[in-house]
Amino acid sequence: MEQKQKSEFTKQLILEESFRLFYSNGFKSTSVDKVMLATKLTKGAFYHHYKNxxxxxxxxxxxxxxxxxxxxxxxxxxxxxxxxxxxxxxxxxxxxxxxxxxxxxxxxxxxxxxxxxxxxxxxxxxxxxxxxxxxxxxxxxxxxxxxxxxxxxxxxxxxxxxxxxxxxxxxxxxxxxxxxxxxxxxxxxxxxxxxxxxxx
Amino acid sequence: MEQKQKSEFTKQLILEESFRLFYSNGFKSTSVDKVMLATKLTKGAFYHHYKNxxxxxxxxxxxxxxxxxxxxxxxxxxxxxxxxxxxxxxxxxxxxxxxxxxxxxxxxxxxxxxxxxxxxxxxxxxxxxxxxxxxxxxxxxxxxxxxxxxxxxxxxxxxxxxxxxxxxxxxxxxxxxxxxxxxxxxxxxxxxxxxxxxxx
DNA sequence: TAAAAAACATACTACCTAGTATTTTATTAC
DNA sequence: GTAATAAAATACTAGGTAGTATGTTTTTTA
Incomplete structure (x- = not known):
């Protein structure tokens, strides 16, 4: 059950950073790379949790x-x-x-x-x-x-x-x-x- | 005086096509390339008339x-x-x-x-x-x-x-x-x- | 404890982006 | 008519983009 928590934490982290960046700089100006730079994770993590x-x-x-x-x-x-x-x-x-x-x-x-x-x-x-x-x-x-x-x-x-x-x-x-x-x-x-x- | 007219016509054409594209697809989603494709002119023409x-x-x-x-x-x-x-x-x-x-x-x-x-x-x-x-x-x-x-x-x-x-x-x-x-x-x-x- | 699966990292592709450098073509001024 | 200049085309650079392929590490399950 520890893995599910970790997964949920990562998804939430991505959500929070992307909301913050979308709000500050706009949706189109915010790339997946920028979001993942903010989370200190990598693109691999992103596409593991989100389709696109x-x-x-x-x-x-x-x-x-x-x-x-x-x-x-x-x-x-x-x-x-x-x-x-x-x-x-x-x-x-x-x-x-x-x-x-x-x-x-x-x-x-x-x-x-x-x-x-x-x-x-x-x-x-x-x-x-x-x-x-x-x-x-x-x-x-x-x-x-x-x-x-x-x-x-x-x-x-x-x-x-x-x-x-x-x-x-x-x-x-x-x-x-x-x-x-x-x-x-x-x-x-x-x-x-x-x-x-x-x-x- | 014919050249000034031509120049003005081109500037207006770029303006009209970019307004149309900005309105339909948004400012950030509309690249200079897309605008110039719509005018049937090239990038050279664009940067001759506009700084950026x-x-x-x-x-x-x-x-x-x-x-x-x-x-x-x-x-x-x-x-x-x-x-x-x-x-x-x-x-x-x-x-x-x-x-x-x-x-x-x-x-x-x-x-x-x-x-x-x-x-x-x-x-x-x-x-x-x-x-x-x-x-x-x-x-x-x-x-x-x-x-x-x-x-x-x-x-x-x-x-x-x-x-x-x-x-x-x-x-x-x-x-x-x-x-x-x-x-x-x-x-x-x-x-x-x-x-x-x-x-x- | 070994196999399976999930979480994540690394490396890459193909394409789009703004902007520049250079060349060609058309127009103007003398 | 020729030199200068403006208009536009072509070719390019450097970096960003979404998304993929594949590898590695961690966790779970049997």
């Missing part, structure tokens, strides 16, 4: 990228409390909490969507799954807010969910072009106004 | 990409008429008018922002310029709408402008993951609700 680079890309999306979005943007939506407050907290606080690195390099998911989201159907399916998990959590929260009368009844939960996600991913990209946070503050101001209009 | 691939990338951004955004999303904002109607028309009609190809491959500007927007400051400056031209047009229109009492006085024009742009670019990326327009319809519904809240 696409399989690695998919593994990174379905594990690291998915977990990142889930932890940061999905799980908080299932917490108890006033629905609108949770929306505000999740979207605004998350943005404010980003490191310099995360502001400079944008959203790992959005980067992949725009770099390779139109290339392989397999990538589309994997990335779509993350978006839909996020969307479902938002719809759940908005519906709860309607029931609990903190959010207006007449709005379309799905439309609001998509509009929130779109704007968030959009600004993560745009922020990459700037050296300071002024653009984020404008976004937060725009978002706050929007959320206010959802209030009952 | 970065200079080509910048030229594509400052001409083709910029013009595309200007024609589709900026110029319409300077037309006369009810400000809110113009906002609706520009954002919603533009989205509805996209070809299958444009839906599949997203926004050329947003693709570049997310693929190379964190790599070179030169790219950032060039891309930022387009965003700011767009933003300025939106602020101008929203301010006009306030004056003409079709848009609420108490909103922040800049915040609304950034929120509109973010959501639009965001959905252009997300749409790449899907095979149909349902997600766009949800976005349009979300956008319509938002625009309605700007109304006086």
């Amino acid at each position: 680079k696409q399989e690695l890309g998919l593994a990174v999306i379905t594990t690291k990228v998915k977990e990142r979005v889930y932890d940061g943007m999905v799980a908080p939506l299932y917490q108890p409390g006033n629905a609108l407050d949770i929306l505000k907290a999740t979207f605004i606080d998350r943005l404010k909490s980003f490191s310099i690195h995360e502001k400079k390099h944008g959203c790992p998911m959005n980067n992949l969507i725009n770099e390779i989201g139109d290339e392989e159907i397999a990538y589309q399916i994997a990335l779509k799954k993350i978006i839909e998990e996020w969307q479902a959590a938002l719809i759940f929260l908005i519906d709860r807010g309607k029931l609990e009368k903190s959010i207006q009844q007449n709005i379309e939960s799905k439309a609001v969910a998509i509009y929130l996600i779109s704007a968030f991913e959009g600004i993560r990209g745009i922020r990459k072009l700037y050296q300071d946070d002024a653009i984020l503050e404008a976004y937060i101001s725009g978002l706050s106004f929007y959320l206010q209009k959802l209030e009952v | 691939k970065q200079e080509l990338g910048l030229a594509v951004i400052t001409t083709k990409v910029k013009e595309r955004v200007y024609d589709g999303m900026v110029a319409p904002l300077y037309q006369p008429g009810n400000a809110l109607d113009i906002l609706k028309a520009t954002f919603i009609d533009r989205l509805k008018s996209f070809s299958i190809h444009e839906k599949k491959h997203g926004c050329p500007m947003n693709n570049l922002i997310n693929e190379i927007g964190d790599e070179e400051i030169a790219y950032q400056i060039a891309l930022k310029k387009i965003i700011e031209e767009w933003q300025a047009a939106l602020i101008f229109l929203i301010d006009r709408g306030k004056l003409e009492k079709s848009i609420q006085q108490n909103i922040e024009s800049k915040a609304v402008a950034i929120y509109l742009i973010s959501a639009f670019e965001g959905i252009r990326g997300i749409r790449k993951l899907y095979q149909d327009d349902a997600i766009l319809e949800a976005y349009i519904s979300g956008l319509s609700f938002y625009l309605q809240k700007l109304e006086v």
Whole structure:
């Protein structure tokens, strides 16, 4: 049973280093050689654990990228409390909490969507799954807010969910072009106004 | 004077083919060789007109990409008429008018922002310029709408402008993951609700 | 403990990459 | 018409790319 652990450790190591490199330098700019240099293992180890680079890309999306979005943007939506407050907290606080690195390099998911989201159907399916998990959590929260009368009844939960996600991913990209946070503050101001209009 | 025309024609040809290939396959996946194969010229011609691939990338951004955004999303904002109607028309009609190809491959500007927007400051400056031209047009229109009492006085024009742009670019990326327009319809519904809240 | 299998290393292939050096062809200026 | 110059073609370099073939070491199983 020791071999399985070792194998799992290596696969995880490759996953972590490749996520890190994909995020910093992009998917296409990150070669298998570069990933394996970072792990201090060799190409032989890589092709023993993964069929090819696409399989690695998919593994990174379905594990690291998915977990990142889930932890940061999905799980908080299932917490108890006033629905609108949770929306505000999740979207605004998350943005404010980003490191310099995360502001400079944008959203790992959005980067992949725009770099390779139109290339392989397999990538589309994997990335779509993350978006839909996020969307479902938002719809759940908005519906709860309607029931609990903190959010207006007449709005379309799905439309609001998509509009929130779109704007968030959009600004993560745009922020990459700037050296300071002024653009984020404008976004937060725009978002706050929007959320206010959802209030009952 | 015939030589200058020929030179200009070649530069334009290279620009057009590279924009097309960057848009379809991405910037990094498009080699100088591929571009020149499309022009039916050779590498010698390329390096006679451009210093390197970065200079080509910048030229594509400052001409083709910029013009595309200007024609589709900026110029319409300077037309006369009810400000809110113009906002609706520009954002919603533009989205509805996209070809299958444009839906599949997203926004050329947003693709570049997310693929190379964190790599070179030169790219950032060039891309930022387009965003700011767009933003300025939106602020101008929203301010006009306030004056003409079709848009609420108490909103922040800049915040609304950034929120509109973010959501639009965001959905252009997300749409790449899907095979149909349902997600766009949800976005349009979300956008319509938002625009309605700007109304006086 | 020996054979089998898994984990990993080494060495390699075939091809693509940006960019350069040099030559040929077309155009312009005198 | 000829020298100079611009436009473009050809041939090349040095290094990176994904992936393969094969060998070695470690672990498991019988």
